[in-house]
Amino acid sequence: MEVQDANRIVAIVGRPNVGKSALFNRIVGRRISIVHEQVGVTRDRVSAEAEHNGHHFELIDTGGLGHFDNQVADDAITASTEAQAEIAIADAGLILFVVDITVGLVPLDEEVARLLHHSGRPVLLLANKADNPQREDQIIDFEGLGFPAFPVSAIQNRGIEPLLASITQQLPEIKNQSVENPLRVAIVGRPNAGKSSYINRLLRSDRVIVSDVPGTTRDSIEIPFAIGSGPSARHYQLIDTAGVQKDTRSRGAVDWFSNLRTEKSIERADVVVLMIDAEVGPTSRDKKIAAKIIEAERGCLLLVNKWDLSEEADQEITQTRYLPALRETLPFLNFAPVLFVSAKSGYNMKRTIEAIDYVAAQTHTEITTGVLNRVIQKAVENLPPPMTKGRRLKIYYATQSGSNPIYFRIFVNNPDLKRANWIAYLKNRLRDAFGLEGAPIFLKLVPRSRDK
Template sequence: MQPTSPPTRTIAIVGRPNVGKSAIFNRLLRRRLAIVHDEPGVTRDRIVAEATWNDDVFTLIDTGGIGLMDRAREGDEIAAAARVQVEAALDDAAAVILVVDTQVGVVPLDEEVARLLRARARPVIVAANKADHPRHDDAADEFVRLGFPVFPVSALHSRGFEDLMEVLLKHLPPPAPAETAAAPLVVTVAGRPNAGKSSYINRMLRRERLVVSSIPGTTRDSIEVPFTVGTGPQARRYLLVDTAGMRPAGRVDSAVEKFSLIRVEEAIHRSDLVVLIFDALQGPTRQDKRIADLVLEARRGCILVVNKWDLAGKMKQDEYREALRRELPFLAFAPLHFISAKTGEGVAGTIESFDRVASQISMTFTTGVLNRVLRDVFAKKSPPSVKGHRLKLYYATQVGVRPLRLKMFVNDPDLVVPAYRKFLESRVRAKFGLEGAPLVFLFTAREREE
């Protein structure tokens, strides 16, 4: 299981804090993917996304960490890890946008970043940001001394990007021949702070792609990471989404964290399946249940992963499994894995579950087979009587995938009691071998035709 090399048509956005890197990233992407806030160092990981400019497709990387150089030298754990991410982004990039602030002018850190980029021998374009009006364009001339072409731009007002991108895109290699590969499976990794989400993704990628720290809440953006297993037509393509850890509602104490939580919910809704990470040392908690509720409400495929199992001591998997099923009975359909992101134990098995769940959330049933299965289920256990009336099934048909949706035509939907609905679901799952795929029953009244 070896990931492919990073994309070559890649542009990295770098610069010191608060110059507008994430705002430019969002402007080029034409959607708000990176968190934009006036708190320095908001972007800690690099954020990767596919972008299109005048029909030219490329990969865009928003970086954090260059502005944390001084803190990294002073031993700041997160700052040092973020600096590693900048280095990794520059390794991947074919060209670089260096973002500076026209309203402040050249500062020593701008010059230090420029020296770092010259040593990398990558094509660099300076985006002199916050030139919100043409009268501000002259202020951009000061940045010529950094040694790179300079373009005055305004992320706020979308000024100047046509000229900048026209020059920058010429530095990218030609696009590869068009492929007929299917869209990647979007896998969101969610869980409480410090459960090991980023470590889990790094283990799959076999490189330090995401900032990993013992300090809870290191990841604040939802980070998208392309990931491929295999090569050629048989390659399996994924887009891994690392999310910020969700803290209890009462402990969300900054605008950045609140926006991060919104991004977690958005990431879950945009995903095909969710990997829910638990900390083996703490067991399932109320916070885990809150995240699981979001997955259930979004009706996404789900895989449960208990991380740090190498530290669990004498705890038995059966005991933890029972505790998890007791706290989260509504996710009993999800496959459960015990892993160690630190050692790699069990991680490969979770990737196999990706493919298994992906096939199941898109499964289709013929109407004939579906109705035979349901008739057998009703015959083996009749629905309970409700006020002298009993639920009758006339026929059923599948009306959707992702999630699987079955429309059930019955005499009276009010006769469906929760216990029988649960029984139906368990029997249909068993008959079709469904694991990790949500199943939705839609009961509709219909008069039986004579």
């Protein structure tokens, strides 16, 4: 696994609620970090590729440094958030230190400044919320912190161009660097299914916050990594999503946005990994996520996590016995391969990347028209379509019209004569012939006039 070049990592740090996430979204150009007035909304490091005038760099948004309001020093989430920010500082080649120009200098800003001076990293101080020229004069309050200062407004897009120019001056060696096209893998599941633990085990680092508290990950965390090096390296972008909450209306706007972000992450992914808690088993929330995966037409892998704990709780449980119940609960995903893993012990972890690669390859399968039609003809001979009001669906020919997702156009006498159970049979015959495990397939029946 390759280590990200620190010279191209830019970390955004600062005390809570100074506008770090809004600045992150402004620089990246799309809404990735959740922006909300509630203190401590960003609890993990959120990263994304950013670009300015041909200069590419990875931008990292961190949770707020320091304790605020009713947070206490031994709070597990707060302590883990601070550790995440400190790791980001250690990884970064450049740090953007964000303060609130409307509030002025506060003691916590001074504490963060001391931490940054101690890091030895180059730092740019950003006095955010300078929404008008009059406020820019207040930047003098921060000159004593000892960093080059920029008045900016993430919301109003003020001062962003000079800031980007300064960032690229700090990172001259990355000009015209090519951007990889990684395989995007979304890790989804209900809260506390073990998604973050799985990623940490996979990457062998504390990349995201891991806690027994359900709902710890509220942002969708994007994590680039590679296996191998040079031209043969395989590049990935892991997306660790917030667990889908049971009733978002009762949990507030932040969790509603997180659930929406999860749905968008599924849509943007090449492969979706749905993680099931082996102890709990598939739930109604897992079924809702499965429906979202189908709706987004994405390749899918099912990971049953915490398998070691499930075996300890029930000595008679076996994977062979567990699988039918899983398939019965998630019939939408009966095409998805299933892998039993333990992020805690490492059981089967090496096989997960192989399985992800396999699903990705299946979604890009291309089938020649001649072979496709021979398989369909054989399926029709073995089980003709049922009669409907004295008429039978007749198939003339078929072609593959797309991959990832896989679409087949089937020209027939009358699409209204199709029956769902026979279409399901035909899909199964196509899978028997071509594999397509983990890849959703879609049949579009198109009317064609009978040849004269």
